Amino acid sequence: QVQLQESGPGLVKPSGTLSLTCAVSGGSLSSSDWWSWVRQSPGKGLEWIAEIYHNGRNTNYKPSLQSRVTMSVDQSRNQFSLKLTSVTAADTAMYYCASAGYCSGGTCFDHWGRGTLVTVSS
């Protein structure tokens, strides 16, 4: 059973860079085609941010965040990462990493980390 664990600073200053890592255990990065980040602002709904193919060669980003977001994989450590630059209070959220497998022709988020709360504040 694949397990995911997010890690990173819980507090980031405005205009700074949010950096998160998701460690994958119970399977390799190649056990899922895509790996994603989803966030949830306090009391709000879910927002897909970005995804990366397991070999790191393809990425997709939410268009409204594309200029600020970067994902990468570290196959040697079996983990993937998210960087979000120029953060504002609007980026305060619970950040989840998830695996995105192929499900009936589409993709679905079949495994999730527990989430890590990131607050943007001075």
Added chain:
Amino acid sequence: DIEMTQSPSSLSASVGDRVTLTCRASQGIHTFLNWYQQKPGKAPKLLIYGASTLHSEVPSRFSGSGSGTDFTLIITRLQPEDYATYYCQQSYNTPSTFGGGTTVGIK
């Protein structure tokens, strides 16, 4: 972006009730529609994918249907552990988008 609209935003129901949640896409998405359950303080869990296929170990009282733009999640015989927020998500194209959620509360 494809907009996903869920209704109602919240409802109250009793244990044993049949509950119907709906999700509408702003354009046709075939059956590339997934449902998730989220409990307070927890990560979402995949319930149904491909509009109607139950994920592993999901109880059979959950069912999904629909195609194109209109989708339904039905919970027959609501159980105490089913009180949660339910989200639909389209995977027809990128960016993937979620509905605003339906919270099922205790009546």
